[in-house]
């Protein structure tokens with residue numbers, strides 16, 4: 001990438017229930033590897049010029065979860081105004097944009113298709129090439145953007161509503177998934193526990209709010225796979241344990257303190273597993289930094305626990321600001337910037353297709 005003139009990227013994200021667009025400017029020194037494997041001199045300068053998110057939470061909370069077809073219809077309605085606002089907020093015209101970036105997958109296929117086909121139509125009309133971005137790469141890079149000294153190797157815990165994975169990042173080009181969930185994702189478990197307790201969608205923030213006033217030691221829920229000699233996770237057994245516990249009580253008359261204790265004990269069990277495995281990977285791979293991302297990275301206990309433990313381990317800890325934890329287009333633009341920096345050649349609209357199972 002020619003580093004002298006900043007490149008302007010228009011990024012689009014529609015993988016689930018947020019219609020999002022962002023404009024970023026990208027400039028930086030040449031991708032010269034630095035001697036000690038640190039980001040240092042080879043780092044990009046990424047500036048977010050605008051970021052717009054149109055949430056569908058109200059629409060889906062009536063149904064207690066995301067209904068794919070409803071989400072897709074809302075994306076169709078929202079995408080043009082969201083993109084126009086992102087351009088207007090950044091004070092750019094579409095003609096000033098060099099590249100389009102769009103989430104290609106993974107995600108809900110009806111939702112992904114709206115963003116991808118919109119980007120393709122825009123590409124056809126404006127002759128701008130497209131950078132198709134893996135949504136998980138967006139989450140993975142979301143804590144990296146504004147940090148000037150990323151220290152490798154890095155262990156990244158990516159925890160969202162659809163995924164839970166531990167990734168060994170040797171640099172922004174070289175990463176390897178060490179393990180992932182074999183059933184439910186961590187965020188999905190939070191959402192399901194919330195549903196059991198009749199809390200509104202999305203459940204993660206509601207469970208963690210109730211947990212703040214509860215006793216995390218009140219109920220000894222299982223910590224699945226915490227001692228397994230691999231980096232996979234499993235949250236479905238934990239969720240079922242909460243279900244059985246709730247069923248053993250009078251579900252229609254659960255005292256607030258009981259619900260607080262259930263949330264706190266569940267949250268503690270989930271966080272114990274996530275933190276234990278992340279730290280084990282950090283030790284095994286002699287990580288110099290640990291990062292946390294995805295919707296569940298907004299969880300205060302998870303953040304605090306990783307901050308404290310990384311300090312003890314003397315490794316740097318990175319997490320995105322709150323606005324970059326849940327789905328947004330800024331992180332998709334950031335991932336596209338790193339891809340360009342690493343020599344990726346943007347593609348013609350003719351070759352791009354949404355892929356709900358796209359792997360990292």
Ligand code: KG4
Pocket residue numbers: 016159160161162163186187188190191202203204205208294295296297298299300325326327
């Ligand atoms: O990354 P994201 O916005 O969407 C996916 O790519 O899946 O993550 C959404 C997930 C939901 O499951 C939501 O309940 C969870 O992140 N979440 C939280 C918190 N905030 C959002 N989970 C636990 N504690 C939170 N504070």
Ligand code: ZN
Pocket residue numbers: 135139160161294295326327
């Ligand atoms: Zn996500």
